[in-house]
Every structure is written in C-alpha cells, then in structure tokens.
Amino acid sequence: MPVSDSVDREAGPDVDTADDERVGAADGLPINELFYSLQGEGTLAGLPSVFVRTSGCNLRCWFCDSYHTSWEPTHAWLDLEAILAEIDAHDADHVVLTGGEPLLHEESVALLEALDDRGYHTTVETNGTIYRDAPIDLVSVSPKLASSTPTPERDPKGEGEWAKRHERDRIDVDALARLVAEYDVQLKFVVTDAEDMPEILDLLVELRAAADVPVPDDDVLLMPEGATRERLAETRGRVAELAMEHGFRYTPRLHVDLWNDAPET
Ligand SMILES: C[S@@+](CC[C@H](N)C(=O)[O-])C[C@H]1O[C@@H](n2cnc3c(N)ncnc32)[C@H](O)[C@@H]1O
Ligand SMILES: Nc1nc2[nH]cc(C(=O)O)c2c(=O)[nH]1
Numbered sequence: 001m002p003v004s005d006s007v008d009r010e011a012g013p014d015v016d017t018a019d020d021e022r023v024g025a026a027d028g029l030p031i032n033e034l035f036y037s038l039q040g041e042g043t044l045a046g047l048p049s050v051f052v053r054t055s056g057c058n059l060r061c062w063f064c065d066s067y068h069t070s071w072e073p074t075h076a077w078l079d080l081e082a083i084l085a086e087i088d089a090h091d092a093d094h095v096v097l098t099g100g101e102p103l104l105h106e107e108s109v110a111l112l113e114a115l116d117d118r119g120y121h122t123t124v125e126t127n128g129t130i131y132r133d134a135p136i137d138l139v140s141v142s143p144k145l146a147s148s149t150p151t152p153e154r155d156p157k158g159e160g161e162w163a164k165r166h167e168r169d170r171i172d173v174d175a176l177a178r179l180v181a182e183y184d185v186q187l188k189f190v191v192t193d194a195e196d197m198p199e200i201l202d203l204l205v206e207l208r209a210a211a212d213v214p215v216p217d218d219d220v221l222l223m224p225e226g227a228t229r230e231r232l233a234e235t236r237g238r239v240a241e242l243a244m245e246h247g248f249r250y251t252p253r254l255h256v257d258l259w260n261d262a263p264e265t
C-alpha cells in the first residue's frame, strides 16, 4: 500500500477521532511520514521539497493513494519541535504539508506559522472542505468529485459504509470560496475520464460566482487518477486531451513516474 504502513516512531494516541471531527489544539500532529522528494504535482512540479504527511481524513476517496492516512491511519504523534527539527535537517526551501487532510488539525496552523517564521515556502495539499487562517504560500486544493466516492463496488475496505458521508462532505463551496479568496490557489482535480468534466465545469461556475476573486483557467489543473505507473498509463492520455480541449493545465504525477507507488516519495 502507498505511504508508510508502519511508522517506526513511538506510538501515540489513536487518530481515529480526527476522522470524524476537526482536531482541536493538540500536543503535536499525527505524522504518517516526513520525507525529502521532488514536488510531483501542480505548478511547482519538480521543486525539491520536504513533505510532511499528517494522518486522519474527513473523507474516504476510494482511490486514495495515501491509504494509511485515511482508510487505515498509521502514524505517530510528534510535537512541533521534533517536526521542525526533521524538516530543518533536509536543508530545503520548500515544505509541503499534506495528508490525510492536514487542515483537519488546528495544530497545522502552528506548524505553518513556525515554517513561515523560518522563511520556508509552504504548500498545503487539501481537499478544500476546511478553511483555516494560516500563512500559506500556495494552497493546492483538490476538490473531490463524484468519481471519488467509495461506492460498494469500489470500496477498498468495506461495502460502501462511507459513501453517504463522503458524498455529503466532499464539496463545501463556502470553504472553497474562502480559500480561493484568501490564498494563492491551484485547483487540482483528479480526473478519471470525460465523465468528470461536467461536474468540474459546474463547480467552477459556482465557485467563480461565490468567490469575489477571479479563478483563471491556468490555475485549474487536471491530474490523471492513478497511484501507479500502470494505472496512470491508462488515464494520462485522455486527461491530457481533456486539458487541451478545455484550456486547463495538465499536471503530471512525477513521483509516480519516477518511483511508482513507493512510500516516502
Ligand atoms: C493523499 S491527498 C492528501 C491531501 C488532501 N487530502 C487531498 O486529497 O487533496 C494528496 C494528493 O493526491 C491526490 N490523489 C490521491 N489519490 C490519488 C490517485 N489515486 N490518483 C491521483 N491523485 C490522487 C489528491 O487529490 C491530492 O491532490
Ligand atoms: N513527490 C510527491 N509530490 C507530491 N505532491 C503532492 C503530494 C501529496 O501526497 O499531497 C505528493 C507526494 O506524495 N509526493
């Protein structure tokens, strides 16, 4: 399974509570993995970056390529000092806070403030359902489309028990509009095929009406669904065609091309 499924750090309290509600001020963050790699996705693709992957998510995309942060969370709780020390040891300029859903955790704000104080460029990878006020250089919002819903036929763990909740929570136009209005944003949609496009176009109309700032097509990215090279080989061609057809930006998944589905990449 992608991402770390056994974290060799001392264990901490379970993160399951984070799955079901936002986590208030806590003593640190549940960390699944912390590693140095190249930003594989989006407008900053190719930049050497430190990745901090938190555990716990309020959604359950059937295709989640970070299974051990959502479906079966695996992590250890680290205090901010320990997280910052590990980041500093990599001597990089860019930090990507991701997950799981990093904005589930109030403590992510404290981490982002500390990173900002240290002069790092920060990117937050988020599903766009939670707004938080923090110093973030790029908010990489990946709104989850109906094609992400874990129906019984494609539920990786159960028989569709999460489908109703996922459907209910996956799009929050108010949170999306606030993120777009307050931050530099890229909207990065995971696209399986052309059937995703009507929902993307409708959501853009709704979001452009709700947000009082423009959302340029150049900041709308189509990313092929696929956690492995094999799956990307099936989807990347048609997603590239859709980007050209609609005038949106195509984004690769460089880390999958380079290292396939390996943890800590
Ligand atoms: C694991 S998510 C964590 C951040 C946040 N929960 C989110 O979904 O945006 C990291 C990124 O990988 C994308 N992603 C997850 N599984 C994927 C898959 N199977 N194919 C393509 N992109 C995927 C997400 O859309 C997001 O942009
Ligand atoms: N190399 C690399 N680039 C990434 N960009 C976004 C990622 C994510 O998991 O949020 C990610 C990731 O997991 N690895």
Ligand code: SF4
Residues within 6 Å of the ligand: 057, 058, 059, 060, 061, 063, 064, 065, 066, 069, 070, 099, 100, 101, 127, 144
């Ligand atoms: S929102 Fe992100 S972390 Fe949560 S299940 Fe979907 S892809 Fe995984």
Ligand SMILES: [Mg+2]
Residues within 6 Å of the ligand: 065, 066
């Ligand atoms: Mg990833």
